Amino acid sequence: MKTNTFNKNEKETFREIRATIEKYQSIVILGHTHPDGDAIGSAQSLSLALKKNYPKKQIYTPYKEKSNWDRVLPVVYSDITNLKWEDSLVILVDCHELSRTNYGEMKPKTMIAIDHHQFIQAPSFLYWIDASRVANCELIYEFLNLNQWIDSVDIASFLFLGIFTDSGSFRFKGVNQRTFSIISKLFSWPIPYQKIEYRENNKTRQDIENFRYLLDNVDWYPQGLFFYYKAADQKNFPVANEKVFTMHINYFRKIEDKKIWVFFTQLKPNDPIRVNARSIGKYDVAKICLQFGGGGHQNAAGCTLKTWADVEQFKSLVEKEWVK
Ligand SMILES: [Mn+2]
Numbered sequence: 001m002k003t004n005t006f007n008k009n010e011k012e013t014f015r016e017i018r019a020t021i022e023k024y025q026s027i028v029i030l031g032h033t034h035p036d037g038d039a040i041g042s043a044q045s046l047s048l049a050l051k052k053n054y055p056k057k058q059i060y061t062p063y064k065e066k067s068n069w070d071r072v073l074p075v076v077y078s079d080i081t082n083l084k085w086e087d088s089l090v091i092l093v094d095c096h097e098l099s100r101t102n103y104g105e106m107k108p109k110t111m112i113a114i115d116h117h118q119f120i121q122a123p124s125f126l127y128w129i130d131a132s133r134v135a136n137c138e139l140i141y142e143f144l145n146l147n148q149w150i151d152s153v154d155i156a157s158f159l160f161l162g163i164f165t166d167s168g169s170f171r172f173k174g175v176n177q178r179t180f181s182i183i184s185k186l187f188s189w190p191i192p193y194q195k196i197e198y199r200e201n202n203k204t205r206q207d208i209e210n211f212r213y214l215l216d217n218v219d220w221y222p223q224g225l226f227f228y229y230k231a232a233d234q235k236n237f238p239v240a241n242e243k244v245f246t247m248h249i250n251y252f253r254k255i256e257d258k259k260i261w262v263f264f265t266q267l268k269p270n271d272p273i274r275v276n277a278r279s280i281g282k283y284d285v286a287k288i289c290l291q292f293g294g295g296g297h298q299n300a301a302g303c304t305l306k307t308w309a310d311v312e313q314f315k316s317l318v319e320k321e322w323v324k
Pocket residue numbers: 038039094116135136166
């Protein structure tokens with residue numbers, strides 16, 4: 001069992017991480033694809049701290065997707081025209097495999113991972129992975145705090161962003177005394193938390209229409225529910241991406257006492273089927289997603305399936321899990 005303290009091993013790992021950073025002139029910080037508040041917050045806060053403390057190093061935070069969070073906080077989308085991957089250190093944040101980023105084909109010289117997602121196989125490079133943390137920004141906080149690098153409102157705000165969003169506004173499993181102790185320290189800076197909260201919960205009329213479609217098409221069971229969106233559904237209700245549905249996935253947390261709920265989304269014929277699974281308490285969806293090459297957390301995980309026959313197989317595992 002993990003305790004609520006930042007232990008000696010963690011300190012050692014973070015010293016090693018810092019020593020590795022010091023060896024490299026060019027550093028690329030990458031989060032996972034479809035970056036959320038935690039992936040953005042982790043990369044941006046770390047980047048700000050490294051830029052300030054190592055002004056001669058080149059620190060890159062490249063993205064292939066824009067984030068809505070740039071309306072609230074100063075997200076830097078780095079130009080990587082002159083970046084030489086083969087000479088660079090890549091720091092993976094909020095993920096621990098290069099294939100989870102938008103730069104999977106690159107060949108960096110070295111990699112480090114700081115993550116809070118579960119894994120089956122540990123990375124072959126230096127890493128700190130702690131699945132007991134509700135947000136990766138808690139780990140980035142520990143690293144920056146150990147080095148006394150939290151020295152601006154922007155760094156504090158990006159760290160807050162990750163913890164606030166990944167914890168579902170401090171509601172999810174993994175929120176504890178340590179979380180609030182970190183938040184309390186971050187609040188010594190004038191964090192624009194109301195702007196962050198507004199952006200997190202702001203919805204457009206289209207979002208509500210998408211939610212209506214979702215509710216109309218849910219397959220309800222006593223222990224949970226499934227939602228399917230197939231390529232053929234584009235005719236009746238066209239959508240650009242799976243996010244239009246998954247943004248509403250946490251709504252089902254408190255419907256009766258559903259244990260597990262899963263969205264299956266396929267946008268075009270023959271496209272892979274994206275799986276987004278959520279659960280409460282002891283019901284473990286990461287375990288199932290890991291079997292299909294995906295991953296995540298006990299109560300929030302995802303993977304990709306090739307066919308609707310795989311979906312049936314996935315569902316049968318869910319139906320075993322929710323009666324346990
Ligand atoms: Mn995260």
